[in-house]
Amino acid sequence: MLINWLGALPGAAAQGMIWGIMAIGVYITYKILDIADLTVDGSICTGGAVCAVLVASGVNVWVAMLAAFIAGMLAGLVTGILHTLMGIPAILAGILSQLILWSVNLKIMGQPNIALPARNYELILAQMNINQSLLMLIVMIAVFIPLLYCFFGTEVGASLRATGNNLNMSRAQGINTDITKTLGLVLSNGIVALSGALLAQYQGFADINMGRGAIVIGLAAVIIGEAVTSRLSFNLGLRMLGVIIGGVIYYFVYQTVIFLGLDADLLKMLSAIVVAIFLAVPYWKKNYFTKAKGVKVCSK
C-alpha cells in the first residue's frame, strides 16, 4: 500500500506540474488582472485537441504545441473582445467562450476524443516514461517562468499589472485598459492551451471533457501557491514558481486521498469545497475576525 502510494508520487508530480503551468495562466487573469476567466475550461481542451490532431497527422510535436499555444491565444482574444468591445461582464464572457469552444473543440477533433499513444508518435512527455517527462517539465518551467517574469517587467507588462491593480488609475495614466485586459486574456489562454497540449501527450489522449472543472484546479493551485510563498517574498517569479508547487501539492493530496480509498466520483466536489473555503477565508477574516473600528465618516 505504502509502496503503491510512493510509486504514484512521481506521476502526481508530473501531472501537478502540467496543471501548475495551466494555473499560471489562471494566476495571470485571476491575480494579476483581477478577472475570473472561465474560458480556461475550454481552452485547455483546445490546446489538447490541436496538439493531438496535428501530431496524429504527422506534424512535429513542437510545432503542434506552438499551434496549440496560438489556438489558446485566439480563444483568449474572443473572450477579450466579448468583454471589452461588447461590454459583457468578464465572467459571462468566459462562459460564452467556453461554450463556443465546446463546439470548436469537437470540430477540431472530429470526434469526442483522439488517442495519442506515445509508442506511435514522437512525444516530449508520456506517462510510460515518467523520468523523462519530469525532466522535460522542469526544463520547460525553468525557461517559462523567467520569460514571463521578464514580460511583466516590461512597460507593457507593468501596464497589465497596473490595470489589475487599479483600473481607474490606469486609465488616468493613459493606459488603454481594454487592450491590456485583452492582452492578459490572450496570454493566459495561450499558456492554458499549452498545458492542455502537454496533458494530452502525458495521458495519451485528448478528450472533449478534459477541461471540465479546470478553473477550480487552477484556482486551487494558485491558492496553495500563495500560501506557500506569501510570507517569503512579493517577487512575481517566485509567486509563479509557487503556483507550480501548488499544482504539485494539489496532485499529491489528490493521489493520497485516492489511496485512502475515497470515492473518485466525489473528488471534483471536494476540490470545489476546498477552493470555496480558501476563497472565503480572507472574507471571513475581514468581516468577522477584526474588531470594528470607529465608523468612518464619508465626505463627498
Next chain:
Amino acid sequence: MLEIKNITKTFNAGTVNEKVALNNLNLTLKKGDFVTVIGGNGAGKSTMLNAIAGAWKPDSGSIVVDGIDITAMPEHKRAKFLGRVFQDPMMGTAADMQIDENLALAKRRGKSRSFKWWIKAEERGEYREMLKALDLGLEERLTTKVGLLSGGQRQAITLLMASLNEPKLLLLDEHTAALDPKTAAKVLEITDRIVEKNNLTTLMITHNMKDAIAHGNRLIMMHEGHVIVDVEGEEKKSLTVEDLMHLFVKQSGEEFANDRAVLS
C-alpha cells in the same frame, strides 16, 4: 488653456432620478491659472472634473484643452494632457506596486509603452530627487509598495505623479478631504509647491472656503451645474468666508445651508 463651452450633462434622463448635473457650464482658464472651486453638494464640481477627464461624454457642448477639442476623446487618450488627484487616496495609485513603479507609470502617460525593461537606474535616481523634495522621507523607500503608505503620503505621491510629463491641466478633486487637518495642510503646501514649480494650470475643488481663498489666483463658486461666482486677483485675495457666503446668497437666491463648508 482650457475652454469649457456650454456643457450640459443630465444623469438618469427620463427617470424619477433625473439629475441635471451640469447646466450650460462655461469656464475659460488662462495658462498658469490656479483656480479653486467651491460649491454645495450636487453643485456639479466633481462632475465638471469628470467631464474634463472623460469619464463619460457630455450631452452637449465642447471641451478644448490648449486648442485641442477633447470632447469625444477616450479617457486614456486625453490622459496625456491631464494630471489627476482624487479625493480617495486609494484611487490615485496602484497599491500593490512599488513607489518607483507608480511614478514610472505616470512618467509614461501619453507615451506608447514598449517591451523594454521598464525602470532603469537613472530614472530611479530622478524619482529619488523628486521624492526628496516632498520632504516625507520617501526617497529611501522607492521599492516600498504604495499600499503600505499613509493616506497623506499616497496623496503626495499621486500629486507628484500628476505633475510628471508636463500635463496641460492639473485636476484636484477634494484631494485633501479624506486627510486629517495636519496632513491636509501638508499636502496643500506640497500642492502649492508643485503647481508653482511646474507652472501648472490647475483646477482644485475644495469644500474648505478658507483653503479656497488662501490658494490659487482665482476662485469660482458653482451652483446647480454652472458657475455663479468668479473672482480673481486682488479681489480674491481680500475675500473673507463671510463675503463668500453673502455672494452665494445673492447669486443663488438661496440660504446658505452647507454646515460643513462653514465649520471646516
